[in-house]
Amino acid sequence: RLKEAAALAKIGAITSSIDSSDGLAESLHILSEVNDVGFVIDDPPVNKDAVEYSKKFGVNLFDLVFYGGEEYELVVTIKPKMLEDAIISVREVGGSLIPIGRVTEERAIKTKWFGREVTVERRGYEHFK
DSSP: OHHHHHHHHHTTOEEEEEESTTOHHHHHHHHHHHHTOEEEESSOOOOHHHHHHHHHHTOOHHHHHHHOOOOOOEEEEEOGGGHHHHHHHHHHTTOOOOOOOEEESSSOEEEEETTEEEEOOOOSOOTTO
């Protein structure tokens, strides 16, 4: 995702970033801790393949979405006024930027999951524990 990160940096859109290799939940908690903010994930990134995998192997879909890892996708916070420019910039280098939520003052990570508000607990790979 180097091209995408470079495109976002070039226009000055990024306020923080991390990759999702340790799971989306862990990435969001790290960003929350470092920036003293929280997040509401309005549109969790649920891939149709994840839905099929969840059904086929009896794996909890929420856990796949928030606690699965190894994807090496970018998780970034973007200046709200620059969101459209950021989407276009990333598209111009062949990538896609998918907004999934927003930053909040309350230092918690929450999501809407099938109509219910759910707190996303901190679980994920921790390198030095």
